[in-house]
Amino acid sequence: MNQPATQKAISKFLLHLHPVKVNSQSIRYSRTFGLGGIAALLFVLLFITGMFLRFTYVPSQRGAYDSIIYLQNSVLFGQLLRNMHYWCGMLLVVVSFLHVIRVFYSQSLYAERRKNWLYGLFLMFLVVMSNFTGYLLPWDQLAYWAVTIMTNMLSYIPIIGDGLASLVRGGAEVNEATLLRFYHFHTGLLPLLMVFTMSIHFWLVRKAKGVTVADNTQKNMVSTNPELVYKEIVVALASILVLLLFSMLVDAPLQAKANPLESPNPSKAPWYFMGFQELLLHLHPGFGIFIVPVLVIAFFIYIPYIKGLNINVGVWFHSAKGKKITIWSGLYAIVFTLIIIVSTEFVLKFQAWLPEVDILITSGLLPFISYVLPTAAFVFFIKKQLKADKAELIISLVTILLTAYLVMTLVGSLLRGEGMHLFA
Ligand code: HEM
Structure with missing residues (x-):
């Protein structure tokens, strides 16, 4: 040849x-x-x-x-x-x-x-x-x-x-x-x-x-x-x-x-969907399977179209400050997601003693607000304290979303056993 x-x-x-x-x-x-x-x-x-x-x-x-x-x-x-x-x-x-x-x-x-x-x-x-x-x-x-x-x-x-x-x-x-x-x-x-x-x-x-x-x-x-x-x-x-x-x-x-x-027992989804199965343990299915995923996907589609961003194309984490924000946001998401997971387990254990409230409030509105409000407060804190610009705030939000999904995936796949209880 x-x-x-x-x-x-x-x-x-x-x-x-x-x-x-x-x-x-x-x-x-x-x-x-x-x-x-x-x-x-x-x-x-x-x-x-x-x-x-x-x-x-x-x-x-x-x-x-x-x-x-x-x-x-x-x-x-x-x-x-x-x-x-x-x-x-x-x-x-x-x-x-x-x-x-x-x-x-x-x-x-x-x-x-x-x-x-x-x-x-x-x-x-x-x-x-x-x-x-x-x-x-x-x-x-x-x-x-x-x-x-x-x-x-x-x-x-x-x-x-x-x-x-x-x-x-x-x-x-x-x-x-x-x-x-x-x-x-x-x-x-x-x-x-x-x-x-x-x-x-x-x-x-x-x-x-x-x-x-x-x-x-x-x-x-x-x-x-x-x-x-x-x-x-x-x-x-x-x-x-x-x-x-x-x-x-x-x-x-x-x-x-x-x-x-x-x-x-337990029946589990494939590992890459375990984050959703975990979410369902904390949220009303309408929120966990529909509202939250649709909002997150829409956000990911929308990111590159957000107006007024000061972009540093090709620069890792946008800036040195962006790197710091990524680390802080990741840590926040790990701690906060674990707190929510453990507290839901606690509530489920003592459910029988709790007063009866509409399911849309207990597993819809309440948990949704208890996720959204602290996260909004955290991002606001980053904006004020670290003087983060728009691009850095987006980095913070994406880091929180990705880390929370990762933590839920790991907990759901590795730590849940019989009846989907922790460490069972
Ligand atoms: C089967 C799946 C995929 C294949 C085979 C693939 C392949 C590639 C390759 C070969 C490159 C250039 C080299 C590199 O960046 O490593 C690239 C760049 C890129 N990919 Fe992917 N990709 C896949 C999935 C994705 C996904 C899921 C996203 C985002 C949601 C994505 C977004 C991009 C973008 C925006 C670039 C340009 C990056 C730059 O210019 O630096 N790709 N992809």
Whole structure:
């Protein structure tokens, strides 16, 4: 084979993704931690391992679980293949989340990157939905009850909730129709939408002349090939190695075959939705499943469109003060969320002795106010004491929201046992 011609072809292909020259700051590992690239690599690995899984998987209530057992026990490298697909999927959720965090804290969502932030949010939705629809496919107790819990949560949405839940399930409960729906979404529509959205996402990064840097002058430009390409290859090989080793050592979970008559105690949602399940323990479902998530999503969509922001594009945490505010806001959210969690547990224990009050007040208005008021007071304090500007206040709010969700996820996943009680 003609070596220079091959090299030329590869080089040309790479230049579809990257410009010929890039700013030397933008290719430092600490600029992006390679997170967007790792997410793209994980997607490709998921696609490849998923294609192989399809050879043995049977998408039916009778055949699904047995086909997984067959894959694990009787197919050469079957268990490894399943482990790789499973851990890749979980890692993609984590990496995408970290990527959002890096984009946000490096102030890379404003001006010409606004639109890409929106495509990114849609990608995050697709990543989570891809993982969730795959979760059901092994048809074991873990999968069956996690999806039952999640689809039951949907029915709490006012007016359309019941209809939406039965549309997703294809009936009144999780059954073969649900499995088929999830299978087609997981292996057809969602990957297609992801390829489409990722293509636009990459194109918009290029259109914005690469990733953000604090100093965007044309000096210190270096050749993309080999400077950036070598770094990408190192990150890709290291990621594949870690994933392979992990998949060789840790098996993807598989419980007993799904039994609709025997619900485990506790029944938990997939870990990335545990924050919502935790929220439901403290708030009326109408607030926990509808009002709060809708407000938070709307806020995330709106951030890059907020007027009058003094943006330091590419500067981590906006400023030294912004960094301090991030730390304080994170600490506030950890302490405050834990206080709320413990006090709700306390109230539930002594519920029988408490006077009867309308549920909308006890689990709606009261907790909502007791979250919102102290947080508003904290943000006001930051504004007055630290003389924070608008961009720094947004950093504070986002930090509080993200940290609170993380704390709820950890508490829900790790500390709740029987009857969803703490340390049970
Ligand atoms: C499968 C999921 C995703 C993939 C494969 C992906 C891929 C990438 C890549 C390769 C880059 C350039 C390098 C880097 O920043 O690391 C990038 C940049 C960017 N991504 Fe993502 N991304 C994904 C999800 C998201 C999400 C969920 C968001 C936000 C909600 C987002 C918002 C952005 C923005 C605004 C940029 C430009 C950042 C800058 O110019 O510094 N992406 N993405």
